[in-house]
Amino acid sequence: GIVYMRTNSALLSTFSLHSLFPQVDAVRVYVNSSSENLQYPVLFVVRQQKGVLSWQVPLIFRGLYQRTYNYQEVSRTLCPTEPTPETRPSDQIIFVDIASMAPFNIAYELLVTRLENFQLETNKAFNFTASPSQPQYFLYRFPQDVDSVIINVVSDAAYPCSVVSVQDIVCPVYDLDHNVEFNGVYQSMTKQAAITVQRKDFPGEQFFVVFVIKPEDYACGGSVPSSIHGNVNRTWNLQRTKNLQVTIVPSIKKSVYVQAMFFSFLGFLSFYLGSVIVAFVLSVSYTPEGSSYGAIGTSSSSGGRQLSSPERRPPAGSDTDSSVEEESDFDTMPEIESDKNIIRTKVWLLLQLWSSCWARTRTGHFSKISKILNIITIAVFYALPVIQLVITYQTVVNVTGNQDICYYNFLCAHPLGVLSAFNNILSNVGHMMLGFLFLLIVLRRDILHRRAMEMKDIYTLDYGIPKHFGLFYAMGIALMMEGVLSACYHVCPNYSNFQFDTSFMYMIAGLCMLKLYQTRHPDINASAYSAYASFAVVISLAVLGVVFGKNDMWFWVIFSMIHVLASLALSTQIYYMGRFKIDVGMFRRAVMVLYTDCIQQCSRPMYMVEKLPDVPSVLSPSAIFGLVYRPRDFASYILGIFICNLLLYLAFYIIMKLRSSEKLLPIPMFCIVATAVVWAAALYFFFQTLSSWEETPAESREKNRPCILLGFFDDHDVWHFLSAAALFFSFLVLLTLDDDLDTVRRDKIPVF
Known part of the structure; x- marks a missing residue:
């Protein structure tokens, strides 16, 4: 329930958890504080058999451009202790220390609960919610006949941006935005994510699936919120809850690899x-x-x-006796035989x-x-x-x-x-x-x-x-x-x-x-x-x-010019049978050709057949398309x-x-x-x-x-x-x- 902490005081809470093999029990700690004073946060330290976990309220996340995101509610899953068949059932003792240096009284709420659906099952969808200050993670064990699985995660909304991570059974579990990338395999996610996990990569044949909601959506392609003096308003933080569904299905067997190769x-x-x-x-x-x-x-x-000799004539009835056109x-x-520069x-x-x-x-x-x-x-x-x-x-x-x-x-x-x-x-x-x-x-x-x-x-x-x-x-x-x-x-x-x-x-x-x-x-x-x-x-x-x-407009302008000029140069080379020289005098010759063929006589090209294949290259709208749309x-x-x-x-x-x-x-x-x-x-x-x-x-x-x-x-x-x-x-x-x-x-x- 709600507890009031006195000035400059510290409290100790003790909890006991009873576990039986083969069940793996996990505990989730929820805290809430009414104090928004960043100078005097409330500190929570959880001591377990395998380690120590600590955080503060307000919990602060930092984003781009020195933006800060403050959360008054925090919920964390403690690293579970797995009982073994050699040990008898025992109680796990959990200590929660609460302290603050505030010169005034602070009200906070502490709630410790046992997770009922901590272990994920094969081919069974599981729904839950998470937020930046309330990440989630779950345990999965490989069945005996499964060597590889695919973790499918879906959400009905693209944002807020989230991260899905697969981590080995090691404490502490990295389940916050600033440390989720420290261990295991991870993907950013909007509406869908999928990670293939193989049994050989986990000696214990089990792993954690961690879900972290990011405080801002920049990493997933979303917008960054407006801020005043680097602090994001409270409304933005309240919208950072995401509904997720995770399903773990067996991947293909080795025989499918063989069939695919055959x-x-x-x-x-x-x-x-x-x-x-x-x-x-x-x-x-x-x-x-x-x-x-x-x-x-x-x-x-x-x-x-x-095979015939050079003197042998072609057989009767072949196409050699007639031509397509008159000679x-x-x-x-x-x-x-004498000069290649000739007039056709x-x-x-x-x-x-x-x-x-x-x-x-x-x-x-x-x-x-x-x-x-x-x-x-x-x-x-x-x-x-x-x-x-x-x-x-x-x-x-x-x-x-x-x-x-x-x-x-x-x-x-x-x-x-x-x-x-x-x-x-x-x-x-x-x-x-x-x-x-x-x-x-x-x-x-x-x-x-x-x-x-x-x-x-x-x-x-x-x-x-x-x-x-x-x-x-x-x-x-x-x-x-x-x-x-x-x-x-x-x-x-x-x-x-x-x-x-x-x-x-x-x-x-x-x-x-x-x-x-x-x-x-x-x-x-x-x-x-x-x-x-x-x-x-x-x-x-x-x-x-x-x-x-x-986004560079100048690149598209230069490329379009190169495209058109290269097409014109290639067309000219083909039309003049490779005899057009590219040198300093080519511009003068080009002007003379335009004057004689287009202005003085206004005649069509003599060799239209050879010009036709190059017209699409020169007149292609691709240069204009690229300049306008910039794909x-x-x-x-x-x-x-x-x-x-x-x-x-x-x-x-x-x-x-x-x-x-x-x-x-x-x-x-x-x-x-x-x-x-x-x-x-x-x-x-x-x-x-x-x-x-x-x-x-x-x-x-x-x-x-x-x-x-x-x-x-x-x-x-x-x-x-x-x-x-x-x-x-x-x-x-x-x-x-x-x-x-x-x-x-x-x-x-x-x-x-």
């Missing part, structure tokens, strides 16, 4: 089996009028096309010019090796520090117990060893397996092509699109590295390392665009050094965007620019191909349909946001959702699986798209 590897091994079957069927059913490179693989030995409609440019007089070009130029320069093999070595070098030097950094992140999480560092989907985060979310890492195996499969497919085509070249096959020498595999090898390596870096990012996904997950996506999109353009313009394709230097600039911009892109996820924004331009260019290429009366063979048609379907499904799961490092960790956890596949993989894992397959099919589209031209003479193939 599912992941066997699922993508089926792609290997499918590729072998398709290659075998096509090699058996091949006819001379078919394509030597039209499928994923075709044999040049048994069942394949017989007079194309400019064959014989002047290329017709709007259509044929591929013979580029193929002959490429053959004379004899740089194809060197270019292929250059591109492969460059991307391998980039991959090694980029991946090593990334791996070192994420290992450091994971170590910090494991040592400090701060689970706010990494933005997992905690409702579906399955640990393995030192890794906190093994499922997010395992789901990236598809990128590595399919990337390696694509390398094998390209290698087979490359070997067949070299054999045909050695045998001087007329189809290889004078027919079809020239075969250059350097960029294809680079694309396969980039796909594998995307899997490696995505796995590294998901070791500890957060604001600081998101660019690891997207860096090689930029490269994949850029390499695909380069390959599309190289197909019909091999002589003016960008060198490996300039291409990768451009990627380095893009990645640098992405890093700067992550750091400065949230917080800059890395995804810039990746979207790359992907949109790639899709527009691919659509343009296919349209121009059909417009030129070229065909789509069954395999590229299947790959196009499969790419569209799988990408649509993948994007659906991609937009199922399960976490967001753009927000606070507590707000991010509000988006967490349970697993949806095998009880092991979540929506983002399914995105990993599907995106790997979609990228693989996309690569096959580029690899097989022009296989119908393998029986068409190069001087009959238009350039666009």
Whole structure:
């Protein structure tokens, strides 16, 4: 009840607690004081068998900007004493000392009660309330057949901000705002929190679950209260009570890990089996009028096309006897033998010019090796520090117990060893397996092509699109590295390392665009050094965007200018076939071109076909969108620019191909349909946001959702699986798209 303390006095209260095995009894002490004088607080000291616990009333918490939060009511749970079967039942003596140095009488209230629901049960929800001055904690014991559990905590209100902590059975228990982070594993929380706990981490096979309400909501993304002279009003403190519900459920068993790994590897091994079957069927059913490179693989030995000498003529009925357009409609440019700076007089070009130029320069093999070595070098030097950094992140999480560092989907985060979310890492195996499969497919085509070249096959020498595999090898390596870096990012996904997950996506999109353009313009394709230097600039911009892109208006202005100028420069280089020089005099030449073409004659560009694929890049509204809306996820924004331009260019290429009366063979048609379907499904799961490092960790956890596949993989894992397959099919589209031209003479193939 209420007791009045005299001036400068001290009181001693004694309580006895009777405990029986195996019951664990806990005692809760409630105190209340009418005195709000901070100069003369009332001091409470609780002495137990295992330790001493003390606090004062008013209880003072300190927040940001020297704000103070004072509470007159305090309630604390004392560290329980667990009886053992070897000891007989006994009474635990608890001493409570109350003292104050106040020169006046102070009224206080003291209440000591036994907790009836101190031990949490498996699969049984428990509801309670807590506040900053009245934290709560409970005991949980692992059942005999459970090795891992998930602690699910929910609340109907986002605020006040709270912290959930899992601590070993050690006294004292850290259950106040200023010390809850000293021991165990903890998360901040608004509406939802989930912590996976394993039996092996607790030798006693039991632990405390601690719930602390923070005095202010800044840590969870909420507002900070207004204050007068650093003291927050009493109304704010009275609103800091939160209703919570905790449920502890068993986690998955080890057999689920094994099933998930078998599912992941066997699922993508089926792609290997499918590729072998398709290659075998096509090699058996091949006819001379078919394509030597039209499928994923075709044999040049048994069942394949017989190699012919240079004098051998193409078989009757092939496309070499007729052309898509009249030959007079194309400019064959014989002047290329003497001077490359020439004037073109017709709007259509044929591929013979580029193929002959490429053959004379004899740089194809060197270019292929250059591109492969460059991307391998980039991959090694980029991946090593990334791996070192994420290992450091994971170590910090494991040592400090701060689970706010990494933005997992905690409702579906399955640990393995030192890794906190093994499922997010395992789901990236598809990128590595399919990337390696694509390398094998390209290698087979490359070997067949070299054999045909050695045998001087007329189809290889004078027919079809020239075969250059350097960029294809680079694309396969980039796909594998995307899997490696995505796995590294998901070791500890957060604001600081998101660019690891997207860096090689930029490269994949850029390499695909380069390959599309190289197909019909091999002589003016960008060198490996300039291409990768451009990627380095893009990645640098992405890093700067992550750091400065949230609120810095000047960054978006500068980026938009760079975006538009780079698009104009690229378009100009492509339109003038790589002959436009970037030097001091380029501005004078640009003014002259604008004057002669736009003012003096006001004529449209002569080569509209070559200009079309670059119009979307220049006129893309993405620069304006970024400048106006300034999206917080800059890395995804810039990746979207790359992907949109790639899709527009691919659509343009296919349209121009059909417009030129070229065909789509069954395999590229299947790959196009499969790419569209799988990408649509993948994007659906991609937009199922399960976490967001753009927000606070507590707000991010509000988006967490349970697993949806095998009880092991979540929506983002399914995105990993599907995106790997979609990228693989996309690569096959580029690899097989022009296989119908393998029986068409190069001087009959238009350039666009």
